[in-house]
Amino acid sequence: MSAMHFLTSEAEARLSALAKSILDSDGSCHDWDHTLRVKHTALALGAQEGADLEVVATAAILHDIARPQEMADQGKSDHAAIGAAQAREILTREGIGDDAFRDHVAACIRTHRFRNRTGEIPATIEAKVLFDADKLDSLGAIGLARAFHFAGKTGARVHNTPAEALSGDSYGREDSALREFLVKLQNVPDRLLTAAGRQIGAERLAFMRDFFARLDRECDLP
Numbered sequence: 001m002s003a004m005h006f007l008t009s010e011a012e013a014r015l016s017a018l019a020k021s022i023l024d025s026d027g028s029c030h031d032w033d034h035t036l037r038v039k040h041t042a043l044a045l046g047a048q049e050g051a052d053l054e055v056v057a058t059a060a061i062l063h064d065i066a067r068p069q070e071m072a073d074q075g076k077s078d079h080a081a082i083g084a085a086q087a088r089e090i091l092t093r094e095g096i097g098d099d100a101f102r103d104h105v106a107a108c109i110r111t112h113r114f115r116n117r118t119g120e121i122p123a124t125i126e127a128k129v130l131f132d133a134d135k136l137d138s139l140g141a142i143g144l145a146r147a148f149h150f151a152g153k154t155g156a157r158v159h160n161t162p163a164e165a166l167s168g169d170s171y172g173r174e175d176s177a178l179r180e181f182l183v184k185l186q187n188v189p190d191r192l193l194t195a196a197g198r199q200i201g202a203e204r205l206a207f208m209r210d211f212f213a214r215l216d217r218e219c220d221l222p
Contacts (some may be wrong), residue, residue: 005054006054006058006096006097006098006101007054007057007058007096007097011094011096012057012058012061014094015058015061015062015090015094015096016061018065018090019032019035019061019062019064019065020032020035022065022068023035023064023065023067023068025068029146029149029150030064030067034064034137034146035060035061035063035064037137037142038060038063038064038130038133038134038137039057039060039061039133041132041133041136041137042056042057042059042060042129042130042132042133042134043056043057043060044196045129045132045133045194045196045197046125046126046129048194048196049125049128049129049194049196050125051125051126051129052104052126054101055101055104055105055108055126056108056126056129056130058091058096058097058101058105059087059105059108059109059112059126059127059130060130060133062083062086062087062090062105062109063083063087063108063109063112063130063134064079064083065083065086065087065090066079066080066082066083066086067079067083069082078113079113080109080110080111080112080113081110083109083110084106084107084109084110085106087102087105087106087109088102088103088105088106091105104124104126107123107124107127108122108124108126108127108130109130111123111127111131112127112130112131112134122193125194128193128194129194129197131192131193132192132193132194132196132197132201133197135188135191135192135197135201136192136197136200136201136204138184138185138188139185139188139189139200139201139204139205139208140203140204140205140207140208141204141207143185143204143208144177144208144211147177147180147181147185148177150177150180151175151176151177151180154171154172154175155173156168156172156173156174156175156176156177156179157173157174157176158176158177159176159177159178159215159219160174160176160178160179162178162182165178165179165182166179166182166183178212178215181208181212185205185208186205186208186209188201188205189201189202189204189205
């Protein structure tokens with residue numbers, strides 16, 4: 001693991017301020033708070049996995065900077081690919097890192113998305129750490145909070161049956177937190193790439209299963 005020499009405290013503060021200004025204007029589940037959680041988790045995982053924490057921290061700060069664009073067009077654009085290119089431009093403009101460092105950060109961002117459209121997978125331990133940290137934020141209590149936040153923002157139902165949820169469309173009335181769980185979130189732990197990430201993911205998934213079972217009981221649904 002290399003010592004930090006590109007991401008000085010001043011450089012990190014500049015990048016953080018820039019990312020925060022972009023993400024706080026969006027108001028989605030991928031706001032600055034999400035980025036801070038991902039950064040915290042990524043650094044913890046990275047320390048366990050022997051990753052370059054400078055690359056991990058930089059990629060985590062910038063990983064969702066193109067999310068507002070993807071949210072605005074309801075998923076037509078790819079925030080991972082766009083964000084990777086933007087991150088490299090930002091690092092170049094700010095004079096942070098050399099070409100190899102910037103390319104490494106960009107690759108981490110480009111491959112962090114669960115529904116990867118390019119077919120490219122995280123190749124380095126730093127990319128794997130970012131991928132896992134980002135996915136872990138969609139699981140457990142915080143994952144449930146985010147799923148209901150998104151469902152409420154799009155006007156979806158608070159609760160529906162699995163059949164109703166799975167028959168619905170994205171951004172539609174049936175696009176509930178349950179639908180997000182059934183279609184995506186319950187599959188996340190199997191996709192995690194680090195040992196530490198998989199352990200945390202299994203624990204958080206169990207909590208989510210218990211929650212939805214209780215929600216069914218309280219709604220008196222079969």
